[in-house]
Each structure stands twice: as C-alpha cells, then as structure tokens.
Amino acid sequence: MKLIPLERQTKDVSGLFQEIEKRVKVVQDYVMQPEYVSRFEPEDMREAVTCYFASGGKRLRPAVMLFCVGAVGGDESKAISAAAAVEIFHTWTLVHDDIIDRDTTRRNGPTVHERFYRKPSTQQLYRGNDAEARHYGVSVAVLAGDVQHGWGISLMTELTTKYGLDAAVTLKLIDTLDTRVLCTLVEGEMLDVQYSQVPIESLTSEQILTMLWKKTGALFEFCGTTGAAIGLNTPDLEHPFALKLARFCSACGTAFQLQDDILGIVGNQEVLGKPVGSDIREGKRTAIVREAYARADKEQRKFMLGTLGNAHAESVRIEQMIQLVRDLGAIEYTANLARNYINEAVEYLDGLPPTSYRDLLAEWADLMISREF
16 A cells, blocks of 8 residues: 555545644643743753643644544533643653653754753753763653653643543543553553564564554543543443544554554654654664564565664665665555554444544544654
8 A cells, every 4th residue: 555645645634634733722822821831940841841842743642532522522622631631641751752762853853851961051061071961861851751741640630620520530530541551651662672672583463563552552542531531521431432432542543653653764854853764773673674574585684683773774774774674565564554453443433423523533543544744
C-alpha cells in the first residue's frame, strides 16, 4: 500500500483539521492560563514545563477525547480540563523519553534537557564545565516532567471541582490514569529500552506490537474511556459505549505508532520536527526493522546488524539502511498492518449514535495512517 501525502489525498480532510484545530486552541489556551503558569518557579522551571506547549504539537489525544465526549451525547465544554490533563500527561512522558533516548531535537527545537544544557545562563553558571552543564539540563528535564505529571492529575480533579462531574467518575479516572495507564506506559518504555539490546531475530512481531501498544495505545485507549465516562457521567468503565470507544482508540493508537515508525524512517525531517533515521541509530526494534530482517538474506542481515544501534553510523550508511528496508517491502508491510488496525478500529464505531461526532472519529482514524507529521 502506498502512503499518500495529506495534501494529495482526494478526500477533503480540511473540515477534520478545522475541528481538531478548534480543540487544540481551547486546550492550548487552557493550560497556558496565568493561574497555572505562575505556579512554576524559578524561571527555568516555568520555561521547561511550558516550552513544549509553546512550540505546538499534534494534540491528537485531547481532540479525540473531546470527540468521544460528543459521540455519547456529552458536553465537550465540561471535559476541557481532562483533555488538557491528558496532553500534559503525555508531554511529561515525552520529556522523560527524550532523556532516555538521548534525543536532542523535538518539534524543530531542542529537547528540554538539551535546551537547558545549551542555555548561555547554564554555561555561565557552570563556567565551561560541560559535564555539569549537561547534568543540569537533564536535571531540569526530570523535574519538569515530575511537575507536569502532578499538574495533569490536578487538572483531572477540576472535572468535579469546576465542572460538576460526579466525584466517583473523577476518582475512577484518576485512579485508572495514575495506576494502570502509567504502569503500562512505563512498562512499554522499559521494554523498548531492553529490546534494543536483544538480538532482533529473538523477538517476535507480537512482542514488538505489544510493546508499541503499551507505549502509545494505552493512553489513546484512556482517551476513549475517559471521553465516554465524562459524556455519560458514569464511573462504569465497562459501559458498552465506553468499551467501544476504548477499543476504537486503542487500535488507532497502535496504528498511530506504526505510522510514527514509518515516518521516522521515510518522513520529512522538517515536517516531523526530529531527525529521520534516529530510530535506526538508537537500535529501536520496530515492526519495520523486524520485518525487514526476516526478509533479508545473509549479507543484508550482516549489514543491518552493523548499522542498527550504531550511534556513530555515517549518514550514507543510514540512507542505505533506509533504502534496504524499502526494497525488502518492510515499509509497505507496516503500512498495511497499520491499515488493518484502522479497519478494526472503525468497526467499534458501529452501534454508536449516528452523529457528526461519530463521523469525525472515523475521519480521525484515517488520519492516524495518512498523516505526515
């Protein structure tokens, strides 16, 4: 299956983007209110906590949560704090993930730890001691992620304190987010780190897909669950509509991560806002690499093993690796796999009331695998 860039699609998705952007702005304005931002001191911490919000981002998670609220007949305006909470919760995982992966770029700017390592004030503070300046950058990022985590939970409480949602619903959602979802995300990240040191031939496709779901699908699933629970004002997360939307978002989340892996190899670096090929240098065990290795001959496997996880690999070698996975059909395989997840996801929308929100969810699902950002 050939991936078609968004601007070349015959289907008009401008309406979907407009609906997403409306919600992006609402969430952006909500989190950047002075009553929140003024809490963060000193100035370096305020900058660290808010800089990823200021630099933009996809904001797909809060948008789909709000679509889910509407899909069950709820009032979106009563879920804004939860949508903001999910975006902030996601953001702290990115800040910490950037440290773990030693990434220096995100959203066409420096990652938090890199930003505070490079700052002239940091260099002046540590008087040219590079190791200490780097450590300061990492320290700021760790602490910023901690603050964001707490901020996200605080925003969830506003469902009841500001918007009158049944306290039993709010407590149930907070407990789910900060225990089951958190543990699942951390497990996925741990597996990602561990798998990078494991011989790729010893990993199954199922293991890799499970790891991807834990890293990404679990939080998307929570968005579906939460949207339904808020819209219905019920703590019953097993409600039929809650289960349908959870499974819809869960499958979309896996497809999202598969598309992310595709873009990480063949995407446009300027559009992505991060280096293409970094997953190869980091030795990430993606579905693409796993499939390419399974299809490769002896010499190709030798080349792959010498490149995958080689942080000092020359750009030409990375380009050769990218071409190899293309030639072996691993990109097409992964794109088809992502499409299968989306086909599965949209089936869960059956049985929901036939509204414009259900239509938006179906369009949003297609965006997960057609996006170039």
